[in-house]
Amino acid sequence: xxxxxELGSQLITLMAALMLVVQLFMVVQQMLLTxxxxxxxxxxxxxxxxxxxxxxxxxxxxxxxxxxxxxxxxLLLPRLLTRxxxxxNIIQEIEPLLNAxxxxxxxxxxxxxxxxxxxxxxxxxxxxxxxxxxxxTLVLTGFFLMFNRRKxxxxxxxxxxxxxxxxxxxxALTTYGMPLVVELGxxxxxxxxxxxxxxxxxxxxxxxxxxxxSKLTQLKG
Amino acid sequence: MKLLxxxxxxxxxxxxxxxxxxxxxxxxALGICAFLTTLAMGVRxxxxxxxxxxxxxxxxxxxxxxxxxxxxxxxxxxxxGTSLYAGRYFQRDLAAKIITPGRMREFFVLTPFFxxxxxxxxxxxxxxxxxxxxxxxxxxxxxxxxxxxxxxxxEAAWKxxxxxxxxxxxxxxxxxxxxAAACKNQSERLPSFNWSHLMTVADQLDPGLIKLAFVLAxxxxxxxxxxxxxxxxxxxxxSEAPSPTSAMLSGVSxxxxxxxxxxxxxxxxxxxxxxxxxxxLLYRLWAVLYVPRSAVHFGAAxxxxxxxxxxxxxxGSDLHRHCDxxxxxxxxxxxxxxxxxxxxxxxxxxxRKY
Numbered sequence: 001x002x003x004x005x006e007l008g009s010q011l012i013t014l015m016a017a018l019m020l021v022v023q024l025f026m027v028v029q030q031m032l033l034t035x036x037x038x039x040x041x042x043x044x045x046x047x048x049x050x051x052x053x054x055x056x057x058x059x060x061x062x063x064x065x066x067x068x069x070x071x072x073x074x075l076l077l078p079r080l081l082t083r084x085x086x087x088x089n090i091i092q093e094i095e096p097l098l099n100a101x102x103x104x105x106x107x108x109x110x111x112x113x114x115x116x117x118x119x120x121x122x123x124x125x126x127x128x129x130x131x132x133x134x135x136x137t138l139v140l141t142g143f144f145l146m147f148n149r150r151k152x153x154x155x156x157x158x159x160x161x162x163x164x165x166x167x168x169x170x171x172a173l174t175t176y177g178m179p180l181v182v183e184l185g186x187x188x189x190x191x192x193x194x195x196x197x198x199x200x201x202x203x204x205x206x207x208x209x210x211x212x213x214s215k216l217t218q219l220k221g
Numbered sequence: 222m223k224l225l226x227x228x229x230x231x232x233x234x235x236x237x238x239x240x241x242x243x244x245x246x247x248x249x250a251l252g253i254c255a256f257l258t259t260l261a262m263g264v265r266x267x268x269x270x271x272x273x274x275x276x277x278x279x280x281x282x283x284x285x286x287x288x289x290x291x292x293x294x295x296x297x298x299x300x301x302g303t304s305l306y307a308g309r310y311f312q313r314d315l316a317a318k319i320i321t322p323g324r325m326r327e328f329f330v331l332t333p334f335f336x337x338x339x340x341x342x343x344x345x346x347x348x349x350x351x352x353x354x355x356x357x358x359x360x361x362x363x364x365x366x367x368x369x370x371x372x373x374x375x376e377a378a379w380k381x382x383x384x385x386x387x388x389x390x391x392x393x394x395x396x397x398x399x400x401a402a403a404c405k406n407q408s409e410r411l412p413s414f415n416w417s418h419l420m421t422v423a424d425q426l427d428p429g430l431i432k433l434a435f436v437l438a439x440x441x442x443x444x445x446x447x448x449x450x451x452x453x454x455x456x457x458x459x460s461e462a463p464s465p466t467s468a469m470l471s472g473v474s475x476x477x478x479x480x481x482x483x484x485x486x487x488x489x490x491x492x493x494x495x496x497x498x499x500x501x502l503l504y505r506l507w508a509v510l511y512v513p514r515s516a517v518h519f520g521a522a523x524x525x526x527x528x529x530x531x532x533x534x535x536x537g538s539d540l541h542r543h544c545d546x547x548x549x550x551x552x553x554x555x556x557x558x559x560x561x562x563x564x565x566x567x568x569x570x571x572x573r574k575y
Contacts, residue, residue, distance in 0.1 A: 120429060121429065121430070121433075139390070139391075139394065142390075143387070146383075146387065152379065155383055159383065159386055159387060159390065162387065162390045163390060163393075166390060166393050166394050166397060169394060169397050169398075170397045170400075173397065173398070173400075173401035173404070174397075174400055174401050174404045178349055178397070178400055178414070179347070179349065179414050181347070181349070181350060182347065182349030182350060182352075182353065182414065185349065185350055185352070185353025185354075186349075186352075186353060186393065188353075189353055189356040189357060189360065192357075192360050193356070193360055193382070193386055196360055196363055196364060196382060197382055197383075199364070200363070200367060200375065200378055200379055200382060203367065203370060203375055204375050204376075204379060207370070207371075207372050207375055208372065208375075213379065216375075216376040216379060216380070219373055219376055219377055219380075219456075219457040219461075
């Protein structure tokens with residue numbers, strides 16, 4: 001391995017590990033706005049990883065991915081969500097179902113599970129160590145965040161962290177990430193998904209005077 | 222002459238045009254025109270494909286074989302059926318003040334886009350674009366489910382968007398794994414992600430990754446297709462949506478998700494031995510049989526899921542020759558179900574009237 005690739009690989013491992021750390025912070029963090037900021041930081045690391053890969057391989061379209069992540073997930077989406085939170089004037093506290101120590105323990109277990117699942121595939125990773133394991137862990141803890149939170153906006157955040165995990169898997173397993181047209185499709189879908197959920201959150205807030213999804217219990221599907 | 226691109230453009234144009242007009246009659250007529258066009262194109266496409274085999278357009282970006290042509294026909298027919306009576310349906314709702322004119326327009330704008338998304342799913346060649354299109358259909362139908370703005374319809378829409386997106390997140394992970402399997406042997410060039418290309422190199426793909434990808438796609442697209450046990454959004458969303466949307470969701474949208482799953486199944490069968498994905502689909506059939514709750518709740522949903530699962534069960538091993546007699550038989554059943562959904566919805570409409 002040449003020196004820049006070696007350095008890039010170490011940088012990627014570092015940033016992927018930081019993504020996991022931020023995810024664990026999100027699990028125990030009780031304030032809604034802080035959670036949104038943590039998500040922005042996590043996406044910033046994802047953009048950083050994409051930049052390093054683009055630099056190491058001289059691949060322009062990974063730079064495009066990095067810029068899109070930076071604009072969309074670091075700047076635009078957190079701003080939109082923050083505005084939504086301020087506008088509907090909700091109480092800041094998240095009120096999780098499980099308390100912080102229990103959630104932390106469970107997420108530790110999920111991390112182990114993620115590493116176990118990813119172990120047969122570590123030989124396929126292109127750059128960095130254990131990035132695939134971290135990606136799997138992000139997906140699993142994203143699911144955990146989803147059911148541990150009652151407020152509609154926090155469920156949207158959980159969905160976004162799952163998506164971050166999938167994108168990390170995409171850059172960890174393939175040399176250059178997915179083809180550009182697919183990346184663009186995914187990016188716009190995520191944007192639209194968040195906007196639509198925003199519209200729904202707003203309407204739910206208007207009709208139920210709350211955005212606690214545990215009050216959505218009239219239908220028994 | 223190009224066939225595939227106009228099928229996508231026709232409904233998208235109708236959707237955009239509905240943004241500009243105000244009259245309900247004109248909007249309904251635009252929808253009908255668009256779906257008549259796609260139906261005619263679909264018939265031509267089917268004849269073309271049956272005569273000359275699979276066709277592709279735009280540097281293989283779009284690709285249609287017999288299965289896609291059949292799905293195009295189904296989507297056009299059901300959409301045409303629903304758009305034929307949507308105008309009168311909303312006339313009643315407007316008169317009863319259940320719905321505002323703004324929301325009604327939302328329906329006429331979003332429905333053609335919903336259909337265009339489904340056409341893109343069945344016509345796109347790249348598995349990644351297919352995923353993006355499935356997600357787009359989910360997103361365009363969420364607002365249709367919430368159109369009455371009742372408490373219950375908001376609840377249904379929320380379940381639909383969260384469970385649907387979560388499931389599709391897993392399907393995306395599966396798609397990523399397929400791409401990684403295709404990347405494995407090529408270190409330099411960006412490999413093609415086209416379905417037609419992947420099928421030619423299926424035996425060189427990494428079997429472990431393809432297995433993982435199929436499981437993820439089964440859970441992911443299975444959620445969107447309403448396979449038990451990830452079906453809990455389905456009865457709510459279908460019953461809270463306005464009848465024309467309900468018919469489209471149940472008549473075609475579920476089938477389109479199954480179509481995506483079927484593509485993964487065909488690929489997995491070509492890469493691994495046939496038993497793997499077939500036995501998983503069989504297990505899912507088992508799961509369906511053990512969850513009768515939803516069948517009680519919403520009669521139409523579950524038998525149709527059953528019907529869709531019979532297909533892989535009966536013909537799992539040689540499914541990749543997807544023109545054989547059993548598949549045809551099944552696809553006829555799919556169409557019969559799609560059409561009966563349209564009928565049921567118009568029947569419900571009739572009942573409300575008298």
